Amino acid sequence: MLVAPSVLSADFGNLARDVKDICDSGCDLVHVDVMDGHFVPNLTIGPVVVSAIAKAATKPLDIHLMVQNNTFFVELFADLKPEYITFHIEEEKHPHRLIQKIKSYGIKAGVVLNPHTPAETLEYLLADLDMVLLMSVNPGFGGQSFIPTVIEKTSKLKALCDRINPSCLIEIDGGVNDQNVKLLRDAGADVVVAGSYVFKHKDGKKVAIQSLKA
Ligand code: DX5
Ligand code: ZN
Numbered sequence: 001m002l003v004a005p006s007v008l009s010a011d012f013g014n015l016a017r018d019v020k021d022i023c024d025s026g027c028d029l030v031h032v033d034v035m036d037g038h039f040v041p042n043l044t045i046g047p048v049v050v051s052a053i054a055k056a057a058t059k060p061l062d063i064h065l066m067v068q069n070n071t072f073f074v075e076l077f078a079d080l081k082p083e084y085i086t087f088h089i090e091e092e093k094h095p096h097r098l099i100q101k102i103k104s105y106g107i108k109a110g111v112v113l114n115p116h117t118p119a120e121t122l123e124y125l126l127a128d129l130d131m132v133l134l135m136s137v138n139p140g141f142g143g144q145s146f147i148p149t150v151i152e153k154t155s156k157l158k159a160l161c162d163r164i165n166p167s168c169l170i171e172i173d174g175g176v177n178d179q180n181v182k183l184l185r186d187a188g189a190d191v192v193v194a195g196s197y198v199f200k201h202k203d204g205k206k207v208a209i210q211s212l213k214a
Contacts (some may be wrong), residue, residue, distance in 0.1 A: 001185055003212045004029035004062050004171070005098050005205070006195035007053060008044065008142045025206035026172035026213070029062040029083060029151070031173070031193045036067040039091050040140035042085070047076050054080045064112065064173065064193075066139045067091070070098055078105040086110035086133045086171075090117060099128050101187065110171070115147050119157040126164040132157060137174030142195040146175030158188025178211040199202065 005027050019030060032050055037043035038203035045053075048064060053174055054061055060083030067073050070087040077085060085102050089095055089111050102109035110131030112124065115138060134153055137144040154170060161168045172184050173193035181192055201208035 002028040002191040004031040005198040006031040008033045009199035019056040023058040038068045040066045042140045084108045088112045131169040133171040154187035164211035
């Protein structure tokens with residue numbers, strides 16, 4: 001299992017320190033949540049802060065857009081050369097076009113599904129995708145409880161990926177911990193995002209990350 005700690009739960013007064021810390025603790029990707037206050041009822045960070053994260057990180061960035069104007073934000077972050085940019089299918093009229101645009105910058109492209117959006121909606125996009133991110137909470141905030149229906153959705157998506165695009169990764173985001181990670185792995189997940197579990201673990205970030213990988 002690959003682990004992508006969500007910087008949303010970091011101490012923003014010591015952001016560079018926390019980003020270095022998760023990278024030194026064995027994470028695989030640094031998950032960056034970008035919220036615009038329109039698509040979700042929360043506002044996070046823009047290019048100034050994301051570029052500070054990119055500078056501190058020794059692992060690749062995984063940028064999760066929760067915004068209304070996806071194309072604008074893709075153009076804003078392309079220079080930072082993240083490994084992945086993912087955007088919400090619910091907020092994009094032309095997802096196929098946007099996937100090609102993200103790839104034209106040499107960045108891997110992913111689509112995000114809210115808890116209510118069926119996996120089958122991706123049937124005709126999957127061949128072009130590097131990653132699908134399934135939300136296991138409603139997007140907008142860290143520290144929410146895991147919505148268990150995502151496990152069945154992960155199995156359905158895994159079957160679709162096996163048929164259409166076996167190299168597409170399945171990532172799960174929200175309320176992930178050492179309990180539900182086993183169910184997610186068995187259902188076919190490749191990457192888990194974890195914010196509060198990693199940053200608030202009583203034994204530290206390294207133990208938390210290792211427990212998700214084990
Ligand atoms: C929620 C974000 C998540 C969030 C996860 O909208 O996409 O990445 O930070 O935090 P936890 O792991 O605390 O649910
Ligand atoms: Zn996220």
